[in-house]
Amino acid sequence: MGLKHSSVVAAPRAEVYAWHERPGAVVRLTPPWMPVTVKQEADDLSDGVAVLGFPLGFDWIARHSSAEVSKQFVDELDTPVVRQLVRWRHTHSFTAEGESATRISDEIDSNVPAFLLRSMLDYRHRQLADDLAARQRAVDAGMRPLTVAVTGTHGTIGTALTALLSTMGHTVIKLVRRPAGNPDERQWDPADPDRALLNGVDAVIHLAGASIAGRFTPAHKRGLRDSRLGPTRALAELAAGTDDGPKVFVSASAIGYYGADRGDEVLTEQSARGEGFLAELVEDWEEATEPAQAGGLRVVKVRTGLVQTPAGGILKAQYPLFAAGLGGRLGSGDQWQAWIGIDDLLDIYHRALYDANLSGPVNAAAPEPVRNRDYAATLAHVLHRPALLPVPSFGPQLLLGAEGAREIAEASQRVVPARLEELGHTFRYDGLEPALRHLLGRV
Incomplete structure (x- = not known):
């Protein structure tokens, strides 16, 4: 059995091939609905190895070969034992369609049923x-790089963003709290960062902070503030x-x-x-960036x-319920x-790096906010399921408490990206259903 799939992209062949050679390419091409972790990317398309981690400790080892610069490369399954059961040879080919396309x-020779692979290939081609x-x-x-x-x-956002930035041609330095394990990492102590931490860096993107999800107990609130304001x-x-x-400092914030x-x-x-704990938290969080602005x-x-x-x-969180036909408003x-x-969020972070017209608060939201009942109906429609079981208000309160439910699950915020629209920003997905x-x- 086998499967072939092709499409045309608006980019020169050399650039398309170079994109596949950069770190992050495998992450960008892996469908987010698949239970896969990219453990290792191949550093050479002619003789490198990529490792994908599946549930239950199963690793898919793909060895690259037969590379012809700008023309093709191949990956084959190289996992011991498994390759005795699964046949896999994936040939990636690139053909010039004029100077700018x-x-x-993709040609896959495998005994894996083709219907299991089509949505993956569709996603990869659209994503690329x-x-x-x-x-x-x-x-x-x-x-510029x-x-x-x-x-x-x-x-989740940091993994996707670093992959996007590196495939765009930037050099990414990951600031990690543990000892640095490779050249693209530097150890970061949020309470007392090393004075040389940002030497040679053009820009900073600061995403770190404890998850907001949880009951709004005093300890949880304190953890949210401590993980954001001081660092x-x-x-x-x-x-x-x-x-x-750096000359640019980009910080995560929230519509809270x-x-x-x-x-x-x-x-x-x-x-x-607005009013409430999250509104106050976000205001203080944004004010914590003031030293960077004061420094020029x-x-x-x-x-x-x-x-x-x-x-x-x-x-x-909602996908399993809606997929089972148990979702609703x-x-x-x-x-x-x-x-x-x-991916639209990642594009906004990327734009913040190079667009000198972008500064201050920026609403990272699609141009078309929807009501919760319409969100539920759209998700159910995409999954070909009903959306007939409304979630009672006490449900989120059991998990988040009254305050947490009010500020997170039941929040109503008709936010629009006015600043981005003023700048003529292009969104990949304006509407919810195609996204x-x-x-x-x-699709």
Whole structure:
């Protein structure tokens, strides 16, 4: 058995091949709905090894070979024992279609049923086309290769972002709390960062912070503040005080700034702060970046909406219920949800690095927020399931407590990306349904 799939992308053949050679390519091409962890990427398409981790401790070892620069490379299953049961040879071919387009062809010779592979290949081709288009937009806007230090690299967003940045051609330095294990890591003590930590760095992206999910107990609230305010201020002070250090400081933030419920008010970056614990937390979090701005750095605060990816966050939590036909609106379903696909979020972080027009708070939300009942109906429609079982309000309260449920699960925030729209930003997915179809392999 076998499977062939091809498509044309708007990029020269040499650039398409070079994209596959860069770190992060395998991460970018791995569908987020698959239970796979990229343990190792091949450092050479002619004789490298990639390792994918599956559940129950099973590793898929793929050995690369038969590489012809700009033309093709091959990967074959090289896992002992398993290769006696599974046949796998994947040929990646690249053919020039004029000077500025390339036909990408995948030919898989395997005894794995083809229907299990089609959605994977569809995703890979769309993802590659979108990434190359985003890179071209960045190059046209003046992007140049940068050295970028990133915190929070082991989280869902951090893993995806570092892969995107490296495939875009940047050098990524991961700031980790444990001892550095390789040249692309530097050990970071959030309480007292080493004075040389940011030497030679062009920009910082600060993502680290404890998960907001949980009951809003005094200890949980204290943990949220402690993981954000002190480390952010210390890193901002260091960035400002490093002579050959960064010129740009990009910090994660959240739409919690606008409060738990503003009714139908359209919320832009100019809207006033709301009420509640999260609103106060986000305000203090953003103020912790002040030392960087005072030191002359361009500071961007990315107020992130509800990130859509089955690899983490709200969609990961809801996907199993909706796939089983047990999903539905939360309470009345009237609350507004400001969502954003994970790849659009990554594009915003990337733009913050090179676009000098972008500074201050930036709403990272899709242009079309939806009400909760419409979100539930759309997700169910994409999965071909009903959405008939509303979740009673006491459900989230059991998990989050009354305050946590009000500020997280029941929050209503009609946030729009006004600043990005002013700059003519291109979103990969304006609408919820096409975004979910791509992320869940249901095109």
